[in-house]
Amino acid sequence: MGRPRKPIEELEHGTVARYRRGCKCEPCRAANRDRVRDHRWSASARTTERANVEQLAVRLDPEAPVPTIDMSAEPGPIERAIVDDLGDLIGSPPWKRTASAILRLDARVLDQAAGVDRLDLLSPMQIRAQEWMKLLRSVSGGPDLSVADQAAQLLKDLAGGDGGSE
Known part of the structure; x- marks a missing residue:
């Protein structure tokens, strides 16, 4: 098994660990709120980034010819x-x-x-x-x-x- 857990009394207030162990004081609730917000934001950012990459991939055609200098064109x-x-x-x-x-x-x-x-x-x-x-x-x-x-x-x-x- 893992290492033994500290008793709740030894954990500091204002931490997610103490909130998860049952403490619902305002500092512990604020710590958990920040954790949830950060998690949601990072998930949202990942989703947005993934959507941007997918949108870019749709616009890029890997088989499209790459424009090059036309050596047979009329002089400019x-x-x-x-x-x-x-x-x-x-x-x-x-x-x-x-x-x-x-x-x-x-x-x-x-x-x-x-x-x-x-x-x-x-x-x-x-x-x-x-x-x-x-x-x-x-x-x-x-x-x-x-x-x-x-x-x-x-x-x-x-x-x-x-x-x-x-």
């Missing part, structure tokens, strides 16, 4: 603007084709981010697109620059300015 306004700007580049910066392709992909993601409910992509993709635009813009010195001059111009621009010469 950002991608069209990028394509127009890429056509205006003068010179041939290193990695022009690769940087241009990545920039167009970034523009496509930016155009479609809201449609696939990924607004969290907007800020990082904007920053990334700006970095690629800086790279492509930085050596637009003209068609008469040699590859070495363009590379030197790129390094100077990446270093943050005019390299100290005026």
Whole structure:
């Protein structure tokens, strides 16, 4: 058997244990009232939480297709603007084709981010697109620059300015 129970006289007033053993004084009744209220509240909270989870589960279709970036879609306004700007580049910066392709992909993601409910992509993709635009813009010195001059111009621009010469 379990341990022996204390006599009711040894239990403090204002406890559920004393109320359960038969004491009906106001402090013991208040303790029991609090216990019952807490129990009902927690049961109600569990029921509400369970209902919320079940309601959410009904709305979510695990077999529904997940929206993704549509690579075969027509270019959006950002991608069209990028394509127009890429056509205006003068010179041939290193990695022009690769940087241009990545920039167009970034523009496509930016155009479609809201449609696939990924607004969290907007800020990082904007920053990334700006970095690629800086790279492509930085050596637009003209068609008469040699590859070495363009590379030197790129390094100077990446270093943050005019390299100290005026």
